Amino acid sequence: MAADVDRQILEDLRIDRAKLIPVLHNIATRLRIDSIRSTSEAGSGHPTTCCSAAEIVAALFFAEMRFDPQHPRDPHNDRFVLSKGHAAPILYSAWAEAGAFDRSELLKLRHIDSDLEGHPTPRLPFVDVATGSLGQGLCAGLGLALNARRIGSSYRTYVLMGDGESTEGSVWEAAELADFYALDNLCAITDVNRLGQSRPTLWQHDMEAFAMRWRAFGWQALVVDGHDLNHLLIAFENARQTRGRPSIILARTLKGRGVSFLENLDGWHGKPLKQGDELSRAIAELEAQLDRRALDVSGAQLVRKPEGVRAEAGPGRLEGRSQQEPQAMPPPAYKIGDKVATREAYGEALVKLGARDPRIVVLDADVKNSTFSEKFEKAFGDRFYQCFITEQAMLGMAMGFASRGAIPFPWTFACFLTRAADFIRMTAISRLDVKLCGSHAGLSIGEDGPSQMGLEDLALARAQPNFTVLYPCDGVSAERLVEAAIHRRGPVYIRTSRPKTRVIYAADETFEVGGSKVLSESRSDVATVVAAGITVYEALAASDDLRTRGVSIRIIDAYSVQPVDRATLRRAAAETAGRIITVEDHYAAGGLGDAVAEALAADGVTVTRLGVREIPRSGKPEELLDRFGISARHIVETVLRIVPQAATRKTSVQG
């Protein structure tokens, strides 16, 4: 029947609220039924938080948003982020209602072979960023909304949050930046259903408590009855027509709405209804709420695609990345022997790459003068995003950008990236092309002390199985590895250092992800030292010292920490009697030492790890490297210890 509704009736319906609202009401009811059914079938999940959001979702998808359900990644589709990711069933139901897939799929919710996971992930083409860690959706929304400006599109971004997650600090970081960037193409909605997981939420149904906070943060805040479709439609329209600031719709709702024995009751968070009588009663109650007088129109018929020809979309508008790879970067300008900090070379490289690849955007957390991202700002101010001191929102923004084909480089001190560790985790789950940079890593920052030393950043990044981890030691490798990061799919972490280091590579040297460089090699090498970043220079100094003692060692610059260069390591192990020493400006666990150890485990080769094994303190960089066991002296001592005959060797060996 629904198929018979003609075009004109649909057009009329869209503007005649008296007719539209009963149709939306029935859609909302179907969304509730789906959510309850699918979670009961799965035996787990969150039906009640879906029920509170049913009118919001129905109004958004079938009266407010413009998108093409058959092409969910169309660059001009409005974006929808379900920040309250545990309401996944209603998201899936909405897309089924819109015709993106068959409704029968919904009953595969949470099955191991279905992409309808417990919380949304980008395995589904209509999901931009994985959600389920609360408080992240609005941060991603920043990137999505800014991306519309970047590509010159008029698409709008909608983020549905829960009231419980509104206490997460990251939400307020996003609020600040949306205000700063005057994102009038961003509309957030809070489903204020009063009940958290274990108790009433902090502000419960005090709508004024929500509104005054958002207004203080510069947003237009509209308080509505979240079950009144007319209220919702008016509010969405108001938000859409508001210029110069973001809007939030604060929707007062009831958790479990529509089912008498769930509605507004505690104790039902995350509990599906039991199959059988409990489920049947709920479905019967909901079916009785269907308005039989409403026009028989499906969501799929109501969906509106993006308006005809809009502004031509800018670079990076395609899914994932554009087919057209950027021009190769000219060789670095450094000469062997120059002194340059990798953090500075990294900044230089991004300027060069930025000129060649318009997809690159840079995000800073008020450290641009230390990280040298200010070079990029100066060259490409319109692709530089200041995030002030909000590392979480910065990462979330990067996730949003990356999900729409930009290549974001969020950038701060390595230690402060830990502030965004949960966003890094969700970036990995989302498989996004985010290229993180942590500068000022390790003891080698010196006097500022441990709070400013990233000493666990490699562990954090390496733990994520799909993260690439790169760690250049000089200007040339820094430039080349930034370029490599762009060509590498998925998340990449690049670690840079504060001190100036000597350029050791010729400008035409090439650097592959998964490779390494053998810096010193001879047939008489008695051991291999695997270093990266700043410790490469300690290894070189140790080698010089050992050579005077007639001892030759092999040195490997393991600039690719993940994946690590197993082939080269194996060869070195085989050729240096299985004596492998790693040395890293990082805590001993989780970094280079563990990476090398695992790579060699199958060959029965073990690794002697030099790393930082206690909480460090302030001091000069060279004092700290020595005090905490990773200086040239320690490398020499370790070689002499594990190669006992080396300590007394007399004859000189060719290096």
Place this chain on the structure above:
Amino acid sequence: MAADVDRQILEDLRIDRAKLIPVLHNIATRLRIDSIRSTSEAGSGHPTTCCSAAEIVAALFFAEMRFDPQHPRDPHNDRFVLSKGHAAPILYSAWAEAGAFDRSELLKLRHIDSDLEGHPTPRLPFVDVATGSLGQGLCAGLGLALNARRIGSSYRTYVLMGDGESTEGSVWEAAELADFYALDNLCAITDVNRLGQSRPTLWQHDMEAFAMRWRAFGWQALVVDGHDLNHLLIAFENARQTRGRPSIILARTLKGRGVSFLENLDGWHGKPLKQGDELSRAIAELEAQLDRRALDVSGAQLVRKPEGVRAEAGPGRLEGRSQQEPQAMPPPAYKIGDKVATREAYGEALVKLGARDPRIVVLDADVKNSTFSEKFEKAFGDRFYQCFITEQAMLGMAMGFASRGAIPFPWTFACFLTRAADFIRMTAISRLDVKLCGSHAGLSIGEDGPSQMGLEDLALARAQPNFTVLYPCDGVSAERLVEAAIHRRGPVYIRTSRPKTRVIYAADETFEVGGSKVLSESRSDVATVVAAGITVYEALAASDDLRTRGVSIRIIDAYSVQPVDRATLRRAAAETAGRIITVEDHYAAGGLGDAVAEALAADGVTVTRLGVREIPRSGKPEELLDRFGISARHIVETVLRIVPQAATRKTSVQG
């Protein structure tokens, strides 16, 4: 001379503002001089951010706060947290002025052998929590202020923040909780000096932008001229007399105040003055500002100790921890073969321990019904702190509590602890007795999907060299390890699981930190499987399967992941032909496998690691363990692969 000022004059001075203010003015000027001198001497540091805060610090330390400089850890001292930790020089100068140590020490700032580090750490007795990662101080302040209530003390807590850090979400999390707990004994101060590191701050000198945000979050906000001592004193008094809500003093200041060529100028963040002319000019300018007509009174003379006898301080008031250890816990009530989830046993244990040790406090982030911390709430509601969904503030609160002798157990899902990774990092630097629990770890949570699976939590905790990491597999070990955590100095992370598991230990079994349990052992063991938590049961199942094939393996429950039981591992390696297999419900990097591998490296033993090597998905727990390579089947296959002759063995072997 100062020493000659008699008691009465001091008493009069304290109440006669006309006389007091010139004295405070001179102190503020001395604080500026010290800060500039010490950073110039160090050759690095942040003089200008000290200059903006000089009047605030002078007024606080020498007219507002009550503390004993000779006993900085006195339980009734007012607390001061320098959240803008880069202003460390002025903190040190204030304590020198108060007489805590000799002023000449200040010139050792940032030396490797001085505790006057670049950013404050608790190596100094007057520092409760390390700062320098912005936005954490107010979170710690929550714990300090709540601790006053806990021990029945009237001490007040002051937190000095920067304007730049006010954008950090964690600040707003703390703001929410301070409002919720109506912390009128907490007074924050924001030094609004307009300039961030690389550019003007988000809200610059728009004092109303600050005030309306804090007021919206329920605080009393007082806007003052931060260089007007009279304004400051009035505001502090107002805050002190306000009941029922926290106060914030928003102090409009100038960065570099007092030195003509620094004041309110960009480009001076984190730059010391050059020794010589530049320094001399600055010092001369400041010295000229000293009020020669002011009474010659030192800060040490002005300092006021806590008032006589206050309420008797409650438990845990001593430094670090009380000498009196709690009574031993009675044995767990579980019998071998019972089924209980470790998360539940953990909750049970804390109730038992809570009855015996009044220092224990529990912090929840709205998951108490899943983690079973609600059991503790029910038993000891006055030591249970609801933090809603603010993991960062929760950890900060725990840091504050721990710094004052309580033993806090902050508690959420393992995956959501990553939200607080930077606070975990600072907990390690602060060496605090925080006992973290991450529940619902790993694939074994099942259908909720990857966003809810903590799979990098061991890497995160292990990276910190002073963290103890414990991972029980059954109810008995869970109870005992919670008890062990209390007796262990420093930060502890305990990982628990969602599924019910079979009790395998007798109630009188003992569990040492650094120990392990050999669950299966025979002379004919061909390999050792090292498991922990949920994978212990996979190992046991694998052992049963292998036994039917005539293959015997050793099984070790490595419940102490850090430190790991090297002696037992070495013995097992020696006795099972060096064949060690680790299996963990965690990503392959940074967890149990790496810990075991490092422990055995010196013996030349390598490890075959079974861990999760890709981003997982939703599914049933047992399906996921199998799909992602950590089930009994994979253990069996691995044993048969690395022990080739085992695959064809026929004879039965005793287990």
